[in-house]
Amino acid sequence: MTSVHELIRDAAEREAAMKRGKPIALRATGVSSCDAGLVKEPWAIDRVPGYGPGASLDDEIPGTAPRQGPLPARYIEASDEELRQWIVDAKAKLGERVAILGHFYQRDEIIEHADFVGDSFMLAQAAKGHPEAEAFVFCGVHFMAETADILSGPEQAVILPNLAAGCSMADMATIEQVEDCWRELTAALGPAAEGELQPVIPVTYMNSSAAIKAFCGRNGGIVCTSSNARTVLEWAFARGQRVVFFPDQHLGRNTAKAMGYSEDVMPLWRPHLPLGGNTVQQLRDARVILWNGFCSVHKRFTVAQIDKARADYPGVRVIVHPECPAAVVEAADGAGSTDYIRKEIEAASPGDIIAVGTEINLVNRLQDQHPELTIFCLDPVVCPCSTMYRIHPAYLAWTLESLVAGEQPNRIRVDAAVAGDSRLALERMLAAKP
Numbered sequence: 001m002t003s004v005h006e007l008i009r010d011a012a013e014r015e016a017a018m019k020r021g022k023p024i025a026l027r028a029t030g031v032s033s034c035d036a037g038l039v040k041e042p043w044a045i046d047r048v049p050g051y052g053p054g055a056s057l058d059d060e061i062p063g064t065a066p067r068q069g070p071l072p073a074r075y076i077e078a079s080d081e082e083l084r085q086w087i088v089d090a091k092a093k094l095g096e097r098v099a100i101l102g103h104f105y106q107r108d109e110i111i112e113h114a115d116f117v118g119d120s121f122m123l124a125q126a127a128k129g130h131p132e133a134e135a136f137v138f139c140g141v142h143f144m145a146e147t148a149d150i151l152s153g154p155e156q157a158v159i160l161p162n163l164a165a166g167c168s169m170a171d172m173a174t175i176e177q178v179e180d181c182w183r184e185l186t187a188a189l190g191p192a193a194e195g196e197l198q199p200v201i202p203v204t205y206m207n208s209s210a211a212i213k214a215f216c217g218r219n220g221g222i223v224c225t226s227s228n229a230r231t232v233l234e235w236a237f238a239r240g241q242r243v244v245f246f247p248d249q250h251l252g253r254n255t256a257k258a259m260g261y262s263e264d265v266m267p268l269w270r271p272h273l274p275l276g277g278n279t280v281q282q283l284r285d286a287r288v289i290l291w292n293g294f295c296s297v298h299k300r301f302t303v304a305q306i307d308k309a310r311a312d313y314p315g316v317r318v319i320v321h322p323e324c325p326a327a328v329v330e331a332a333d334g335a336g337s338t339d340y341i342r343k344e345i346e347a348a349s350p351g352d353i354i355a356v357g358t359e360i361n362l363v364n365r366l367q368d369q370h371p372e373l374t375i376f377c378l379d380p381v382v383c384p385c386s387t388m389y390r391i392h393p394a395y396l397a398w399t400l401e402s403l404v405a406g407e408q409p410n411r412i413r414v415d416a417a418v419a420g421d422s423r424l425a426l427e428r429m430l431a432a433k434p
């Protein structure tokens, strides 16, 4: 069988696909992408295990990750224009019964059909705010569809057009690993003495499975987004002596550093090692215990890229997402969530030059929306999120036509007990105030 590496590095296919003109692979630089396989259609990748081409290609995929079944030939063989028309027609037939939710990092061919565009939490809130819809087609990744299912009504279906659209960061913390960590950590720290705060509060980033959100809900913990991570850590420190932060070490570290904590009190928990690779004393001295997870898209950004942008474009403003490594966040002029990045760009003056450290589809779209500015991605090599890339118009057309036919393919259902505990952690986040 052909390995994924052979499959995606096939030069002849790359050349043929490039001639067909795939926008993600070629748009920003016109010459290169992080991976030749990006010019392939996702159904070619769905046949082999792994995340497929893009920034998460080499990340380890858990055996339990959902796999997508074969897509009917009609959709694979359709032209781009046919797919577009089928989507438009099916959407018109479905009317307000179905809403399409499009994540900021999706390709433009999906975003043009979206009823709501936003980050994961904004889209889950959109689902919650539309009780009239029978179904939501979530053009994002698996954990986002789970959150939408948790927040939407029990009769409302949340559908992920391609089940292989997971998130490599979310997959870096499984519920079994988190429960093992909690057992070891609470044993090492011991119980709180009378009058003391809790020894440790679990905090999970939105980019985690429903099972981990539920774990936090059950254990006095909370969820955060990249917009409210500081408020959430303040909430946690009002209740606990320390925090264990899942799964993105960079968001945890950057937020705690901005609050004045030094890296000496932020040990890394490596899930395959006893005590996460730490001593009991290191854990006792810790304020934020960071899970060893990361986003493969944002970890590509480097200080060298920032130095080059400043050398090439004197006066450039550099803004990055807090999933980037700490050195990158420190070298940038500003760091914040997707919402922060959008607001910074909206507040810029004509002629300003802005280098952005986040996902390429979003950066390209911001440049399209703001022709009066020069906006470019810090990473000169185009490399989108592998798993977002799996949502192709062919899957959206198939999903919508299935809904028209009365079927609900790829429905994401979160177990009722898990949903209840997750909701607790999400509600704590909504109630947390700066």
Ligand code: SF4
Binding pocket: 056, 105, 141, 166, 167, 168, 169, 170, 207, 295, 296, 297, 298, 359, 385, 386, 387, 388
């Ligand atoms: S951009 Fe990073 S965090 Fe977001 S879905 Fe992709 S891998 Fe996950």
